[in-house]
Amino acid sequence: MIVLDRLTKHFGATTAVDQLSLTVPTGSICALVGPSGCGKSTTLRLINRLIEPDGGRVLIDGTDTAGLAPVTLRRRIGYVIQSIGLFPHWSIARNISTVPELLGWPEARIEARVDELLDLVGLDPAQYRERRPHELSGGQQQRVGVARALAADPDLLLMDEPFGALDPVTRDGLQAALIDIQARTGKTVVIVTHDIDEAIRLASLIAVLDKGRLIQQGAPRDLLSRPVTPFVEAFVGGPHRGLRLLQVTPVGERTDYGNVTSGEPIAAEATLDVALERMVAGSIDRLPVRDRAGRQGTLSLADVVAREVTGP
Amino acid sequence: MTLASDAALAPAVEASLARRKDAEARANPLLVLIVTGMVVALGSLGFVAVAPNRILSGKAVPLWSAVEPGSALLVGALVVALGVAALVRSGPWRDRMTAIVAAALLIACVAAAGHAGSLVAADSGPIARTSLGAAFWIVAAGSAFALADATGRLAPHPLAQAAIAAAVVSLLAALAFSGALSDLSLAREFANRQSVYGAEVVRHMALVGGALAGALPIGGVLGVVALRRPGWRKPLFGTLNLVQTIPSIAIFGLLIGPLSALAGAAPFLRTLGIGGIGAAPAVIALTLYGLLPIARGTFTGLASVPEPVIDAARGMGLDERQILWKVSIPLALPILVAALRVVVVQLTGLTVVAALIGAGGLGSFIFQGLGQTATDLILLGALSAIVLALIADLALRSLGAVLTSGRPS
Ligand SMILES: Nc1ncnc2c1ncn2[C@@H]1O[C@H](COP(=O)(O)OP(=O)(O)OP(=O)(O)O)[C@@H](O)[C@H]1O
Numbered sequence: 233m234i235v236l237d238r239l240t241k242h243f244g245a246t247t248a249v250d251q252l253s254l255t256v257p258t259g260s261i262c263a264l265v266g267p268s269g270c271g272k273s274t275t276l277r278l279i280n281r282l283i284e285p286d287g288g289r290v291l292i293d294g295t296d297t298a299g300l301a302p303v304t305l306r307r308r309i310g311y312v313i314q315s316i317g318l319f320p321h322w323s324i325a326r327n328i329s330t331v332p333e334l335l336g337w338p339e340a341r342i343e344a345r346v347d348e349l350l351d352l353v354g355l356d357p358a359q360y361r362e363r364r365p366h367e368l369s370g371g372q373q374q375r376v377g378v379a380r381a382l383a384a385d386p387d388l389l390l391m392d393e394p395f396g397a398l399d400p401v402t403r404d405g406l407q408a409a410l411i412d413i414q415a416r417t418g419k420t421v422v423i424v425t426h427d428i429d430e431a432i433r434l435a436s437l438i439a440v441l442d443k444g445r446l447i448q449q450g451a452p453r454d455l456l457s458r459p460v461t462p463f464v465e466a467f468v469g470g471p472h473r474g475l476r477l478l479q480v481t482p483v484g485e486r487t488d489y490g491n492v493t494s495g496e497p498i499a500a501e502a503t504l505d506v507a508l509e510r511m512v513a514g515s516i517d518r519l520p521v522r523d524r525a526g527r528q529g530t531l532s533l534a535d536v537v538a539r540e541v542t543g544p
Numbered sequence: 545m546t547l548a549s550d551a552a553l554a555p556a557v558e559a560s561l562a563r564r565k566d567a568e569a570r571a572n573p574l575l576v577l578i579v580t581g582m583v584v585a586l587g588s589l590g591f592v593a594v595a596p597n598r599i600l601s602g603k604a605v606p607l608w609s610a611v612e613p614g615s616a617l618l619v620g621a622l623v624v625a626l627g628v629a630a631l632v633r634s635g636p637w638r639d640r641m642t643a644i645v646a647a648a649l650l651i652a653c654v655a656a657a658g659h660a661g662s663l664v665a666a667d668s669g670p671i672a673r674t675s676l677g678a679a680f681w682i683v684a685a686g687s688a689f690a691l692a693d694a695t696g697r698l699a700p701h702p703l704a705q706a707a708i709a710a711a712v713v714s715l716l717a718a719l720a721f722s723g724a725l726s727d728l729s730l731a732r733e734f735a736n737r738q739s740v741y742g743a744e745v746v747r748h749m750a751l752v753g754g755a756l757a758g759a760l761p762i763g764g765v766l767g768v769v770a771l772r773r774p775g776w777r778k779p780l781f782g783t784l785n786l787v788q789t790i791p792s793i794a795i796f797g798l799l800i801g802p803l804s805a806l807a808g809a810a811p812f813l814r815t816l817g818i819g820g821i822g823a824a825p826a827v828i829a830l831t832l833y834g835l836l837p838i839a840r841g842t843f844t845g846l847a848s849v850p851e852p853v854i855d856a857a858r859g860m861g862l863d864e865r866q867i868l869w870k871v872s873i874p875l876a877l878p879i880l881v882a883a884l885r886v887v888v889v890q891l892t893g894l895t896v897v898a899a900l901i902g903a904g905g906l907g908s909f910i911f912q913g914l915g916q917t918a919t920d921l922i923l924l925g926a927l928s929a930i931v932l933a934l935i936a937d938l939a940l941r942s943l944g945a946v947l948t949s950g951r952p953s
């Protein structure tokens with residue numbers, strides 16, 4: 233668990249982070265969102281002590297990080313830097329093995345880990361292992377940056393716009409990989425993103441920042457259905473708030489289980505946007521539903537659009 | 545100006561550009577100038593100067609009367625060939641031809657001078673001296689320049705250039721070892737001093753090495769300090785700049801007082817060879833001169849490392865030492881090696897002056913020569929120092945190229 237307690241950081245006259253308190257439970261993904269310059273990167277860097285706070289504390293699993301050696305702390309925390317920052321004089325393999333080498337892993341284990349991670353981020357090890365960073369595209373470099381952060385299998389991962397330079401397909405793949413890794417290993421992830429859809433897809437907790445202050449935090453659905461200020465409403469929803477709500481609402485919630493329809497059923501755990509997409513694609517207004525327990529029901533178009541209570 | 549007249553002008557501008565490009569493609573103006581200079585020099589200036597003995601100044605003798613016609617014709621033919629090379633169409637072929645002809649001309653010119661020396665020795669006995677004349681220097685320097693220019697374009701890689709330079713130098717050395725040059729006054733001076741020559745060269749390099757041993761760590765640390773403490777930059781580089789502006793003789797002189805006082809107060813220092821004159825003040829003064837380029841090179845080099853890379857290194861958990869040695873220094877290496885090159889070349893030159901305060905080295909030949917008005921002894925010292933500096937320069941450039949191979953340019 234990471235606890236940010238009234239964290240404050242000034243740079244001269246600007247207050248980059250202002251009395252920020254936030255709790256990220258162990259094994260969850262927290263997305264920091266907000267306009268450019270609102271203090272997202274600064275917050276991440278306060279967590280791994282690349283920046284020292286002017287006020288407040290950071291607790292990791294109950295321990296105040298101010299009492300830990302910064303170098304040891306950072307080796308335990310995976311960090312994807314916003315500007316990628318690969319080491320230009322090292323091969324891709326050596327870049328990825330930076331932290332395992334610092335931790336003194338045996339060579340064979342490092343080699344195997346490098347290949348595994350290159351596979352994970354979709355780069356063929358045979359082809360990319362020995363290349364230098366300048367021989368990779370921006371998106372490929374960004375993926376190496378993600379692999380480097382994951383290398384020593386840290387419990388805590390700080391990611392600063394890790395998928396910004398990727399095409400939608402690669403980004404989808406890496407987001408899925410991250411969700412999968414996180415589900416398997418129970419990592420705690422703090423991810424900074426400009427992409428609210430990415431935040432909604434990945435995070436169980438979204439924190440909206442503005443001018444260094446925390447404006448609202450909560451599950452994606454809370455933020456979408458009950459934004460506390462017009463700023464949050466505009467930021468998380470904008471013109472697509474209704475559509476995004478569909479992305480975070482499970483089909484099961486709107487299903488009429490007293491009513492059975494024939495056809496290929498949709499899972500009750502799927503979200504409404506998927507259901508709507510199937511209705512549109514099939515020109516139908518009813519879908520059969522089946523939940524994990526095998527219970528059957530029906531989702532109608534009226535149920536999809538009707539019952540949500542929105543607004544503060 | 546209106547659009548219409550712009551459009552009207554465009555063809556004219558283009559035509560003139562094309563004409564200029566065409567002319568460039570046809571002739572190498574620099575080479576034309578060099579060859580013209582060679583022709584004028586060979587026609588009007590002495591190729592060697594012949595003197596009845598070592599001290600008297602010589603009489604200029606032009607190439608055609610200094611050597612047998614065959615030698616003179618060979619040099620002349622090669623100058624003409626270089627002139628032809630200057631006029632052919634630009635491209636690798638011209639550069640190859642220029643390089644080969646220039647190298648041949650350089651060697652032929654040196655051989656002709658040696659030949660002239662032998663003829664004089666046979667004619668007027670062993671006391672007569674044959675020095676190198678203005679025409680020799682112009683042809684030798686011109687062909688060396690043409691060679692460097694052409695190889696620079698043909699093989700820009702420092703290793704290739706070093707190899708070419710080594711090949712030409714070893715041909716010249718072979719010529720010298722064969723005895724073909726032994727009757728030149730320069731070679732006689734060398735022969736007279738042969739017993740101490742090697743020792744003075746070693747001493748010269750040792751003085752430079754001693755200064756580097758002081759200047760590299762101190763200058764390096766100062767460079768790191770300048771990087772980490774922006775407030776110190778101005779006073780630091782200001783002071784080091786000031787040191788550079790003090791004439792070397794003045795620094796050598798200024799050190800004599802304190803060092804002799806020190807040696808007087810603590811006599812055991814004298815047993816270590818530390819005193820007001822000799823190697824100690826020379827090394828100290830040379831160290832002071834080396835500080836600025838090294839500190840500035842270190843600072844510039846380290847400051848050139850991209851901020852995100854340092855940031856990532858720190859974020860991964862490298863400590864400050866590891867960041868410096870594993871990331872910053874390797875990435876700054878091209879600039880660091882370049883700074884080292886500048887310092888070594890500069891110190892090799894400055895060390896010549898150190899002979900004035902009894903530190904020895906190649907400068908001692910120069911000052912002895914000045915004292916005896918023996919021009920060729922001065923030349924021996926000066927040429928040796930130049931060759932030493934050039935070798936150091938090429939070696940460090942090659943080292944830089946090897947260390948940074950496979951990097952993005
Ligand atoms: N090292 C620094 N020195 C001075 N000011 C800084 C420094 N780092 C950040 N700031 C300022 O602090 C504020 C927050 O910066 P931060 O990098 O945290 O923003 P961000 O939310 O990550 O923005 P972006 O989305 O553009 O990356 C900005 O006003 C920025 O100019």
Ligand SMILES: [Mg+2]
Nearest residue numbers: 272273274314
């Ligand atoms: Mg940022």
